[in-house]
Amino acid sequence: xxxxxxxxxxxxxxxxxxxxxxxxxxxxxxxxxxxxxxxxxxxxxxxxxxxxxxxxxxxxxxxxxxxxxxxxxxxxxxxxxxxxxxxxxxxxxxxxxxxxxxxxxxxxxxxxxxxxxxxxxxxxxxxxxxxxxxxxxxxxxxxxxxxxxxxxxxxxxxxxxxxxxxxxxxxxxxxxxxxxxxxxxxxxxxxxxxxxxxxxxxxxxxxxxxxxxxxxxxxxxxxxxxxxxxxxxxxxxxxxxx
Amino acid sequence: xxxxxxxxxxxxxxxxxxxxxxxxxxxxxxxxxxxxxxxxxxxxxxxxxxxxxxxxxxxxxxxxxxxxxxxxxxxxxxxxxxxxxxxxxxxxxxxxxxxxxxxxxxxxxxxxxxxxxxxx
Numbered sequence: 001x002x003x004x005x006x007x008x009x010x011x012x013x014x015x016x017x018x019x020x021x022x023x024x025x026x027x028x029x030x031x032x033x034x035x036x037x038x039x040x041x042x043x044x045x046x047x048x049x050x051x052x053x054x055x056x057x058x059x060x061x062x063x064x065x066x067x068x069x070x071x072x073x074x075x076x077x078x079x080x081x082x083x084x085x086x087x088x089x090x091x092x093x094x095x096x097x098x099x100x101x102x103x104x105x106x107x108x109x110x111x112x113x114x115x116x117x118x119x120x121x122x123x124x125x126x127x128x129x130x131x132x133x134x135x136x137x138x139x140x141x142x143x144x145x146x147x148x149x150x151x152x153x154x155x156x157x158x159x160x161x162x163x164x165x166x167x168x169x170x171x172x173x174x175x176x177x178x179x180x181x182x183x184x185x186x187x188x189x190x191x192x193x194x195x196x197x198x199x200x201x202x203x204x205x206x207x208x209x210x211x212x213x214x215x216x217x218x219x220x221x222x223x224x225x226x227x228x229x230x231x232x233x234x235x236x237x238x239x240x241x242x
Numbered sequence: 243x244x245x246x247x248x249x250x251x252x253x254x255x256x257x258x259x260x261x262x263x264x265x266x267x268x269x270x271x272x273x274x275x276x277x278x279x280x281x282x283x284x285x286x287x288x289x290x291x292x293x294x295x296x297x298x299x300x301x302x303x304x305x306x307x308x309x310x311x312x313x314x315x316x317x318x319x320x321x322x323x324x325x326x327x328x329x330x331x332x333x334x335x336x337x338x339x340x341x342x343x344x345x346x347x348x349x350x351x352x353x354x355x356x357x358x359x360x361x362x
Contacts, residue, residue, distance in 0.1 A: 028307050051313040065318050072311035079308045081252035081347050083273035087280035087300030103352030113343035118337040126329040144271040147311050162316040170338045178342045182349050193346040204305035
C-alpha cells in the first residue's frame with residue numbers, strides 16, 4: 001500500500017464514528033489501569049485520565065470535538081437509560097429512604113444553599129467575569145439540568161457543562177477525604193453527600209467504591225438536587241443582585 | 243432476550259419521562275422524570291424483574307464511562323476557563339469542600355437523631 005492511500009484511508013476513518021467510539025473505550029480501559037497503577041488515587045480518577053488521554057489524542061490527530069462527538073454520542077446516549085436505572089437501587093433501599101425522608105430533604109436544601117451561595121460569593125469576591133460566574137452557579141447539578149439553568153439565568157450552557165464536570169472531579173477527589181475527617185461511616189450519608197456535591201461523578205464513584213447502598217443514595221441526591229436547584233437557584237441569583 | 247426486555251423498559255420510561263416534561267413544561271431533564279416513572283412502576287409491581295435488573299445494573303456498573311464523551315467537551319472552553327483559572331480553582335475546591343462538609347454533618351446529625359428516637 002502506498003503512503004498516499006494510507007493518508008486517504010485516515011481521512012476516511014477520522015470522520016467515521018468507529019474511531020471515536022474505539023478511542024473512547026481504549027482510553028477508558030487504559031485510564032482504569034493507570035488509576036490502578038497509581039494506587040487508585042482520586043486525582044487520577046479514571047474519568048479524568050480518560051478525558052485527558054482523549055483530548056491529547058484529538059489534538060494530536062487534529063480531529064475536532066464535533067466530529068469526535070458524532071461517534072462518541074452513542075456512549076453519551078446511554079446516560080439517559082442509566083439515569084432511569086437509578087430507580088432500581090433506590091427501590092431496593094426504599095425502606096431506608098422512607099425512614100430518612102425528612103432528614104434527606106433538609107440536608108438537600110442546606111447543601112444546595114451552601115453550594116450556590118459559597119460559589120457565587122467566592123467567585124464575586126475573586127472577580128470572575130459575569131458569564132463565567134453565571135455558568136458557575138449551577139455547578140453541583142447534573143449537567144443536563146445545569147445547562148438548562150445556566151441558559152435561564154444568562155450563563156453559557158456548554159461552559160456550565162464543563163464546570164459541572166470539574167466540580168464532579170473535585171468532589172470525587174476531596175469527598176472521601178473530608179468524609180473520613182468528619183468520621184462519617186454511614187453509607188447512606190456518604191452516598192447522599194457525594195451525589196449532592198458531585199452529581200453523576202459522585203454517584204458513579206459511590207457505585208464503584210462504596211457499594212450499592214451509597215450508590216442508591218447518591219442517585220437519589222443527584223435527582224433531588226437537580227429538581228430543587230432548578231427552582232431555588234434563580235431566587236438566590238436575584239438575592240446576589242446578578 | 244432479557245437484555246432487550248430490560249433495555250426496552252428503561253428506554254420506555256425515559257420516553258414517558260420526556261413526554262411528561264414537555265407536556266407539563268417541568269424544568270427537569272426527561273431521564274430524571276423517567277427515573278421517577280420507573281420508581282412508581284416498581285412500587286406498584288412490588289419487585290424488580292430480573293431482566294430489568296440485568297440491564298439496569300449493567301449500565302450502572304459502567305456509569306463513569308458514560309461521562310467521558312461530554313467531559314472531552316471541556317477542550318472547547320479552554321480559553322474561557324484559562325482566563326479565570328485561579329478564580330475557578332479556588333471557588334470549586336473551597337465551595338465543594340464546604341458543600342460536602344455541611345451536607346454530611348446535617349444529614350448525619352438528623353439521621354442519627356431519627357434512628358435514636360426509633361430505638362428509644
